[in-house]
Amino acid sequence: MAQQDTVEPTRRDFLYIATGAMGAVGAGALAWPFIDQMNPDASALSLASIEVDVSAVEEGQSIKVMWRGKPVFIRNRTAKEIEEANAVPLADLPDTNARNANLAADAEATDVNRAVEGNEALIVMVGVCTHLGCIPLGQAGDFGGWFCPCHGSHYDTAGRIRKGPAPENLLVPPFEFISEGLIQIG
Known part of the structure; x- marks a missing residue:
């Protein structure tokens, strides 16, 4: 039988990906108020x-x-x-x-x-x-x-x-x- 080049993802790989995704969502949620405050207010619009x-x-x-x-x-x-x-x-x-x-x-x-x-x-x-x-x-x-x-x-x-x-x-x-x-x- 031939040896396979692919490795099955482990639980640790899943945890790294999930942690990175949650960190990106958190950073976006934290940055949004700072980005949104740069929009013109209603009186300017x-x-x-x-x-x-x-x-x-x-x-x-x-x-x-x-x-x-x-x-x-x-x-x-x-x-x-x-x-x-x-x-x-x-x-x-x-x-x-x-x-x-x-x-x-x-x-x-x-x-x-x-x-x-x-x-x-x-x-x-x-x-x-x-x-x-x-x-x-x-x-x-x-x-x-x-x-x-x-x-x-x-x-x-x-x-x-x-x-x-x-x-x-x-x-x-x-x-x-x-x-x-x-x-x-x-």
């Missing part, structure tokens, strides 16, 4: 998205809402403002990236890529200057868009940086229309 009624925003009017502790500018632009924004060549822009969370990361900073699809008059942007985090003033500056008086950054009516120390266009947050005249930001 409630700020993750907001709904904004934009049906009352008339042409030429802007509103400001707060989202995640930051101001969000929503403007219903005039036909003249849209025309001026469309007339700007991309080569004249310091930042040619759209900075629109709703589009691909490499989308160009055309007026259409910065505005709301299907309602190009409406523009939604996080109202924080990309230079040092100041809050720009609306309908101000050399281009009729936003102006940050702290350091002199000028944004056009599409929220694109045109002049000053700010390195990037104002950010367009993730948003979508959830019904006629109602958008959800976040």
Whole structure:
């Protein structure tokens, strides 16, 4: 008869495996409260998205809402403002990236890529200057868009940086229309 290469597991082998498994379960149970405490609390999650009624925003009017502790500018632009924004060549822009969370990361900073699809008059942007985090003033500056008086950054009516120390266009947050005249930001 040939000698077998396999050895039957003993009771000691079973006890080693069972002890190791129980130790792993215990370590996981001990670590879980520390891992779970890193999740955001309910108050932070409630700020993750907001709904904004934009049906009352008339042409030429802007509103400001707060989202995640930051101001969000929503403007219903005039036909003249849209025309001026469309007339700007991309080569004249310091930042040619759209900075629109709703589009691909490499989308160009055309007026259409910065505005709301299907309602190009409406523009939604996080109202924080990309230079040092100041809050720009609306309908101000050399281009009729936003102006940050702290350091002199000028944004056009599409929220694109045109002049000053700010390195990037104002950010367009993730948003979508959830019904006629109602958008959800976040």
